[in-house]
Amino acid sequence: MLILVLNCGSSSVKFAVLDPQSSEVPLSGLIERIGTAEATTTFKRGREKQQAALPGGTYEAAFEAINSALIALGLRDQVRAVGHRAVHGGAVFSGSARITPAVLAAIRACVPLAPLHNPANIAGIEAAQAAFPTLPQVAVFDTAFHQTMPPVAFRYAVPEGWYTQHGVRKYGFHGTSHEYVAQEAAKMLGQPLAELNLVTAHLGNGCSATAVQGGKSIDSSMGLTPLEGLVMGSRSGDVDPGLHDYIARQAGLTLTQVTSALNKESGLLGLSGLTNDMRELEEAAARGHPGAKLAVDIFVYRLAKTIAALAVPLERLDALVFTGGIGENSATIRAATLGRLKLLGFQVDETANQQAVRGHGGPITTPGSPPALVVNTNEELMIARETLRIVSGE
Structure with missing residues (x-):
């Protein structure tokens, strides 16, 4: 079958x-x-x-x-x-x-x-x-998993008519990945998913982080569109909404051109002036390229801030999960992020972290630390399982 x-x-x-x-x-x-x-x-x-x-x-x-x-x-x-x-x-x-x-x-x-x-x-x-x-x-x-977010998480502080008439709210994305890795993390931890509070970080060319409580999304970093939230490959992530009008007037751009630039010319690419590929940026930063170093540092800083913020609705954090192309393969990004999260008690196990790069996954923190895990995502398998569930139910 x-x-x-x-x-x-x-x-x-x-x-x-x-x-x-x-x-x-x-x-x-x-x-x-x-x-x-x-x-x-x-x-x-x-x-x-x-x-x-x-x-x-x-x-x-x-x-x-x-x-x-x-x-x-x-x-x-x-x-x-x-x-x-x-x-x-x-x-x-x-x-x-x-x-x-x-x-x-x-x-x-x-x-x-x-x-x-x-x-x-x-x-x-x-x-x-x-x-x-x-x-x-x-x-x-992609958005379905996040429909369990409460209004306190998904509503924006904008005129109510924008929400009721035009659907302006946070929707969240990468839902199949966040749902899959939450399930796999529960297996890895040997605990029921229904009892776990997790933050899952899907890090690739597109990036998002989600607070998962009992297997359900209760907040996420992406919003109305996939542009909100973390610094990404070529997307800016969070910026002041006033930027659109300001740069449109200053640079003589249309709002469409500004939005396009925030999606295609920003993020790691815009900060570094080099590339949207984290592997190339890590190599360039190691050689002393200032733009590459800045891009990597800002990526990590914003990621750590978002993870800490998503711990607030969870009330306790049982584990942090890294996934996606960067999350699964960059020991440097994982270690730097955990280094900025000592407030939450994380202590990286350098050996385990380096071994996880080779696609084995698993815990990357010391025994006394809250668990941080690398879980290889498999969105295709999740879609296949969902498809089978729907057709079998019929």
Whole structure:
């Protein structure tokens, strides 16, 4: 019994065929540069990779290629359903949903909240429905996990009409990752998830941190959009809202241009003037590059402040969880962050922290310290499990 998991972007489709019970992945791949003559496919089966051009370069061609690969490998008849990563479900979806015309219309209504993401998700859903018309399709929302946040956490101090009429509130993102690593952390700690208070930090090109109480999100750093919160690869994270008007007037920019710059030219990239890649920044900082050092220092400082703030609604912190590309692979960032959290009693175990870089995960603090853990996220597996849960329930 297999689930086809899809993550559709504006010019790419990342996919995996998973067994949600055994976690085995008999086929995965990435289709890039969709919409161009240079579109390519990369299929991975075990340790083998196959790359090829994608004639036509369309979403439809991408799904034809995936379907052909499934048939060629004898997997097509084992695929029971298709699970889609959907970025923004607004306040409508508090869980995953079987895709119907009404559900698709609701996702479309959320486009103003996620104009960079939801249109691509919709295009992927429609292409997948055409390619696999007999399979049930399920949307798994990044925002759904955070619908348990109370109003004290998700409301902004703005005119009430902005909230009631336009949906201006905190939604939170990376929900599938935060939910998955919270479950895995509970297993690692040998304690029931329902009894744990955690802060989970998903750190990659996009970054967010979440307060998880009893397996439920009660606050998170991202907001109305994925721009709020932590310093990210090319996103600014928190800035003074007055910045938009000020820099628009001073630099002669439109508000759209300001927002674009905050999303694409800021964060680690803007601070360093070099790159949005933390690996390259750590190397440059070690060589003495001032911009790289500043970018790394600010990233760590803001992350530590946010983790400490998210401990407030939890009342006690049972463990801190690092995940995502940076969280799983950068011993430097983890150690520096824990070094700034001595207020909460964290003491890093340098040996364990270095070993966790190699993808093994596990505790990275000393026995007398509150636990800090590295947990490898697996959003595709979470989406597959959610998809199976929905279709099995029907």
